[in-house]
Amino acid sequence: MSNIRKEPLLFQEFPKLKKHIPWMPLTRVTPVQKCEKLGEMLGLNELWVKRDDMTTDIYGGNKPRKLEFVLAEALQQKKSKVITYGGTGSNHCLATLLFAKKYGLETILVLWDQPITAHVQRQLLLFKSLGAQLIHLNEFDYSKLPDQDKIYNIGPGGTSPLGILGYVEAALELKKQVDEGLMPEPELIFVAAGSLGTQAGLELGIRLCGLRSKVMGVRVTAKEFANADLVATYAKESYALIKEHLGGVPEPDFKGVTVLDDYAGAEYGAVTQEGLAAIELMKKYEGIQLETTYTGKTLAGLIDYTKKHDLKDTPILFWNTYNSVNLSKYMKRGITYKDLPEVFHKNFEEDLLHKK
Numbered sequence: 001m002s003n004i005r006k007e008p009l010l011f012q013e014f015p016k017l018k019k020h021i022p023w024m025p026l027t028r029v030t031p032v033q034k035c036e037k038l039g040e041m042l043g044l045n046e047l048w049v050k051r052d053d054m055t056t057d058i059y060g061g062n063k064p065r066k067l068e069f070v071l072a073e074a075l076q077q078k079k080s081k082v083i084t085y086g087g088t089g090s091n092h093c094l095a096t097l098l099f100a101k102k103y104g105l106e107t108i109l110v111l112w113d114q115p116i117t118a119h120v121q122r123q124l125l126l127f128k129s130l131g132a133q134l135i136h137l138n139e140f141d142y143s144k145l146p147d148q149d150k151i152y153n154i155g156p157g158g159t160s161p162l163g164i165l166g167y168v169e170a171a172l173e174l175k176k177q178v179d180e181g182l183m184p185e186p187e188l189i190f191v192a193a194g195s196l197g198t199q200a201g202l203e204l205g206i207r208l209c210g211l212r213s214k215v216m217g218v219r220v221t222a223k224e225f226a227n228a229d230l231v232a233t234y235a236k237e238s239y240a241l242i243k244e245h246l247g248g249v250p251e252p253d254f255k256g257v258t259v260l261d262d263y264a265g266a267e268y269g270a271v272t273q274e275g276l277a278a279i280e281l282m283k284k285y286e287g288i289q290l291e292t293t294y295t296g297k298t299l300a301g302l303i304d305y306t307k308k309h310d311l312k313d314t315p316i317l318f319w320n321t322y323n324s325v326n327l328s329k330y331m332k333r334g335i336t337y338k339d340l341p342e343v344f345h346k347n348f349e350e351d352l353l354h355k356k
């Protein structure tokens with residue numbers, strides 16, 4: 001893989017972290033790119049995108065940045081398996097599976113139902129193709145798993161104090177790009193707020209490196225799981241993990257953390273008309289593919305927010321957290337849903353409500 005980073009900026013900035021924080025190289029510095037055509041269409045002269053869809057050649061999106069820290073710890077602890085959790089369409093589960101496999105770890109995925117889409121069906125077939133052990137949440141009992149001391153536990157979305165450091169690193173990367181003149185300092189950064197690790201990491205990283213940007217999280221799941229208080233709590237927990245190695249950097253203040261509530265739709269994974277329209281615009285004007293659960297809703301939030309405020313010349317960054325690597329190479333030839341545990345068959349046998 002080209003341009004893979006050799007060492008995180010976090011370790012360069014705070015050298016004492018190197019000895020205490022596990023990390024392995026998986027990702028590259030992702031480009032920042034001006035959205036000339038989409039910006040013109042929306043009346044925004046400084047609309048930019050952070051291309052985290054290109055984090056790696058194996059699988060892009062936001063998850064590999066978290067896995068650089070989390071999987072490194074699994075390997076350091078000499079585990080032979082990882083277990084993680086997500087909806088049936090989880091990108092996090094797929095990313096974890098792909099990288100765990102690459103480093104010789106088996107993967108157990110515990111999955112809960114989400115609205116059935118073509119994306120959900122494809123993810124399930126990919127999970128199976130890549131050899132994951134699949135367990136439906138209703139059938140999951142941690143005490144029944146064998147060899148538990150060999151299993152490394154990764155929370156939903158890869159969000160943990162350690163995983164969040166992936167987006168602290170991303171904020172430092174953005175600061176460097178701003179300092180190098182690759183883009184103006186963004187006043188607003190729009191990012192999906194799911195399990196909140198991405199936003200929490202950006203919030204902490206921005207404060208540690210001195211960017212003045214305000215992060216606008218766009219909630220995509222229930223409010224009890226995604227809200228500003230929780231983002232601040234997670235950011236503080238991650239700060240607590242590293243603070244003694246930061247060399248006296250004052251404790252950041254997380255007042256003003258913002259999560260926009262109006263774009264999530266009926267439930268996690270539900271397709272919204274505004275999200276679909278946003279996906280279409282990004283594809284048409286910039287040639288970038290988004291999806292309905294996270295990034296379409298986030299762009300819908302950006303479009304609506306910028307319509308309601310005078311931001312014509314304000315630098316605005318859309319953080320693209322979706323993967324753009326073609327995944328068809330991972331699909332096993334001839335696989336069908338009948339190869340999945342029976343509890344997942346309903347995802348293929350019920351009518352597709354939102355076949356998009």
Ligand SMILES: Cc1ncc(COP(=O)(O)O)c(C=O)c1O
Pocket residue numbers: 061062090091092157159192193194195196197198199294295321322323
């Ligand atoms: C494409 C995409 N964007 C955004 C997110 C949300 O990131 P986070 O869980 O860190 O809030 C996820 C996964 O949860 C995702 O798959």
